[in-house]
Amino acid sequence: MGKLTQRDVNKLNTTRGLKALLSKSFNLERAIRYVDYERKLKKLQVEIIRLQAWAIKENERIIVIFEGRDAAGKGGAIRRITERINPRHMRIVALPKPNEDQKTQWYFQRYVEQFPKAGEIVFFDRSWYNRAVVEPVNGFCTQEEYEIFMNQVNDFERMILESGIRLVKIYMSINKKEQAKRFNDIKNNPLKQWKMTPVDEKAQELWDDYTEYKRAMFSKTNTEISPWKVIRANRKTVARINVINYILERIPYDKNIEV
Numbered sequence: 001m002g003k004l005t006q007r008d009v010n011k012l013n014t015t016r017g018l019k020a021l022l023s024k025s026f027n028l029e030r031a032i033r034y035v036d037y038e039r040k041l042k043k044l045q046v047e048i049i050r051l052q053a054w055a056i057k058e059n060e061r062i063i064v065i066f067e068g069r070d071a072a073g074k075g076g077a078i079r080r081i082t083e084r085i086n087p088r089h090m091r092i093v094a095l096p097k098p099n100e101d102q103k104t105q106w107y108f109q110r111y112v113e114q115f116p117k118a119g120e121i122v123f124f125d126r127s128w129y130n131r132a133v134v135e136p137v138n139g140f141c142t143q144e145e146y147e148i149f150m151n152q153v154n155d156f157e158r159m160i161l162e163s164g165i166r167l168v169k170i171y172m173s174i175n176k177k178e179q180a181k182r183f184n185d186i187k188n189n190p191l192k193q194w195k196m197t198p199v200d201e202k203a204q205e206l207w208d209d210y211t212e213y214k215r216a217m218f219s220k221t222n223t224e225i226s227p228w229k230v231i232r233a234n235r236k237t238v239a240r241i242n243v244i245n246y247i248l249e250r251i252p253y254d255k256n257i258e259v
Contacts, residue, residue: 037237044244045084047255052085052121054253059118061165064247065127068172069210070200071182073233077172077243078123091116094125097140107131107149108156115165128153132217137209138199150220157226167226168250170243171218172233176207 055062064081066074078092093114102110108128116122126134131149135141141149160167174182183200186192203210222228229246233239 034237037241040241041080041244044241044248045080046259047248048081048244049085049259050255050257051248051251051253052089053259054257055121055251056086056089056119057257061116061118062121062168062251063116063124063160063165064121064168064170065124065129066170066172067126067129067133068233069174069179070197070203071179071186072172072174073236073239074125074172076236077170077233077240078125080240081244081247082123085121089119090121090123092123092125107145108152115160128156129217129221132221133210133213134199137206137213138202150216153221154223154226157221157223161225166251168247169226169228170246171214171228171230172239172243173230174233176204178234179207180204 054060066078068074075094082090082092091114095110095114098110111124111128114122114124128149131141131146132153136143136146157167183196183204186195218228229250231239231242231246
C-alpha cells in the first residue's frame with residue numbers, strides 16, 4: 001500500500017488496531033480495512049439493538065431468511081447481527097432434515113411452527129427455500145413436490161405478510177472459486193471440519209445445477225411484495241455490513257427509540 005496517513009496510524013495505534021495488525025500477519029492494508037469494518041459493525045449493531053427495542057415495544061413480528069450456496073457466509077452474517085441483541089427476544093432457526101412425521105405434513109408446516117411471537121425476530125439459516133434449490137438439485141424431493149412448492153410459495157408469503165409479520169429475504173452470493181477456497185479452509189481447520197456435509201462435498205460438482213434452480217427461484221419468487229436482496233459475499237466483512245444495512249433499510253423501525 002501507499003504511504004500511511006496520520007489517520008491510518010491513529011487507527012492502528014489502538015487496541016483494536018494492534019489486534020487486527022497481529023491477526024492479519026502484519027498486513028497494514030488488511031489491518032486498516034478490518035479496523036474500519038469493526039467500527040462500522042459496532043455502529044450498525046447499535047442500530048440493530050434499536051430495531052429490536054422497537055419490535056419489542058410495538059409487538060412486531062419479524063422473519064429474516066438467509067439463503068445462498070454452501071459456505072456463502074450465512075451463519076457468520078447471522079452471528080454478527082445477533083451477537084449484541086437481547087437473546088430472549090430473538091431466535092436463530094436452522095432446521096435439520098425432516099423426520100418421518102414431518103415428511104407426511106404440509107411442507108411449510110414445520111417452518112410455520114418456528115414463526116415469531118409478538119416482539120420477536122426469527123432468523124432462518126436456510127428456510128422453506130430448501131425446496132426451491134437444495135432439495136431438487138440433490139434429489140431430496142420429487143419433481144411434483146418441487147412444482148407444488150413453487151406454485152404455493154408466493155401465496156404462502158402473501159399470507160405471512162397479510163398476517164402482519166414482516167419478512168426479509170436475503171441471498172448471499174459467492175462465485176465458484178471462492179466456494180472452493182472456503183471449502184478447502186474448512187477441511188484444513190480442525191475447529192471447522194464438522195461443517196462439511198455430504199451435500200457440501202457435492203456442491204462444486206453440482207454448481208451449474210444449483211445455478212439453474214437458483215435462477216428459477218428468483219424468476220418466480222422475487223415479487224414486489226416479497227423481494228429478494230442479493231448480497232455479494234466474496235468478501236465476508238463487506239457482505240456482513242451490507243446485510244445489516246439492508247435489514248435496517250427494510251424494517252421501518254423508530255430510529256429515535258431509547259435503548
